[in-house]
Amino acid sequence: MKSVLVTGAKGQLGKSIQKIASDYPQLHFTFADSKDLDITDPKSIAEKLSNKAFSHCINCAAYTNVENSEKEPEKAFKVNSQGVRNLALLCQEQQTVLIHISTDYVFDGEKGSPYLVTDTTNPINVYGASKLEGEQHIQNLMSAYFIVRTSWLYSEYGKNFYKTILQKAKEGADLSVTDEQVGCPTHAENLARYVLDLVVEDRETYGIHHFTDEESLSWYGFAQKILSENNLADKVRLEKAKNYRTFARRPKYSVLKK
Ligand SMILES: NC(=O)C1=CN([C@@H]2O[C@H](COP(=O)(O)OP(=O)(O)OC[C@H]3O[C@@H](n4cnc5c(N)ncnc54)[C@H](OP(=O)(O)O)[C@@H]3O)[C@@H](O)[C@H]2O)C=CC1
Numbered sequence: 001m002k003s004v005l006v007t008g009a010k011g012q013l014g015k016s017i018q019k020i021a022s023d024y025p026q027l028h029f030t031f032a033d034s035k036d037l038d039i040t041d042p043k044s045i046a047e048k049l050s051n052k053a054f055s056h057c058i059n060c061a062a063y064t065n066v067e068n069s070e071k072e073p074e075k076a077f078k079v080n081s082q083g084v085r086n087l088a089l090l091c092q093e094q095q096t097v098l099i100h101i102s103t104d105y106v107f108d109g110e111k112g113s114p115y116l117v118t119d120t121t122n123p124i125n126v127y128g129a130s131k132l133e134g135e136q137h138i139q140n141l142m143s144a145y146f147i148v149r150t151s152w153l154y155s156e157y158g159k160n161f162y163k164t165i166l167q168k169a170k171e172g173a174d175l176s177v178t179d180e181q182v183g184c185p186t187h188a189e190n191l192a193r194y195v196l197d198l199v200v201e202d203r204e205t206y207g208i209h210h211f212t213d214e215e216s217l218s219w220y221g222f223a224q225k226i227l228s229e230n231n232l233a234d235k236v237r238l239e240k241a242k243n244y245r246t247f248a249r250r251p252k253y254s255v256l257k258k
């Protein structure tokens with residue numbers, strides 16, 4: 001039986017994997033949150049990853065606060081770059097296949113058409129730069145790995161754009177949302193199924209992969225969809241924001257091509 005370690009298990013992807021784990025009875029799961037396993041601490045990783053206990057490790061641990069990453073870049077790099085390096089070293093030593101999740105924000109958004117896995121990266125914010133460094137450590141240190149880039153994750157768990165918009169709408173706030181960035185919102189459960197299928201199917205197509213849901217939208221378009229799915233479209237005022245103020249720059253167009 002394949003044995004799968006899931007790090008960052010209390011984040012939205014980690015929880016989505018836990019939700020569907022019973023659909024994969026052929027896999028044995030160990031879920032580790034940041035207290036059980038801190039990827040910035042090599043000793044903490046080695047306590048779990050020893051004696052070749054795991055065939056696969058799905059790394060859901062990350063520093064995902066895009067705005068705070070600009071203010072505290074060292075925190076983003078510590079987890080998304082150094083932490084991932086620690087994990088890659090141990091996985092390589094233990095012959096554990098690493099399935100690592102990365103982001104559309106490794107691209108600058110200037111291409112204007114969907115990004116291929118072979119396209120040049122050029123992050124324009126700290127979070128994207130830290131995630132790119134994480135990817136590079138894995139590529140340099142490992143032979144059996146999947147780097148799965150995805151985008152605009154949402155789910156019932158954690159903090160995400162879907163929940164923020166819904167919350168604001170339910171409070172009766174007027175909404176002002178940018179239409180200046182386009183990407184593919186992706187339900188975390190669909191990504192969870194994709195990564196678990198990678199494990200089950202024993203694929204050895206190692207390297208970088210892109211996985212997103214199909215529809216590309218602006219954040220404004222996504223907000224429209226969220227309101228209409230929740231029968232709130234007639235009840236809330238939604239306007240297109242021009243120059244919505246943020247600390248971090250974000251790619252204008254970050255659709256990923258599978
Ligand atoms: N959210 C999104 O829109 C997107 C996310 N991604 C990537 O997908 C992956 C999953 O994202 P998502 O589930 O949304 O992220 P979340 O922020 O919901 O979860 C991340 C988890 O990582 C944990 N964590 C943070 N630091 C450490 C550490 N040092 N050691 C162990 N665990 C740690 C956090 O725990 P705690 O809260 O206890 O610190 C948290 O539970 C990440 O790699 C992210 O970069 C890619 C594209 C889009």
Ligand SMILES: Cc1cn([C@H]2C[C@H](O)[C@@H](COP(=O)(O)OP(=O)(O)O[C@H]3O[C@@H](C)C(=O)[C@@H](O)[C@H]3O)O2)c(=O)[nH]c1=O
Nearest residue numbers: 064066103104151152153161164176177178219241244
């Ligand atoms: C909440 C809100 C956001 N916005 C804008 C700000 C920003 O430009 C855009 C998205 O906002 P957020 O800050 O919610 O999303 P952001 O944190 O940028 O989301 C990103 O997270 C990381 C982890 C990823 O890897 C990316 O794929 C992407 O999902 O929408 C509005 O215009 N109006 C609003 O009311």
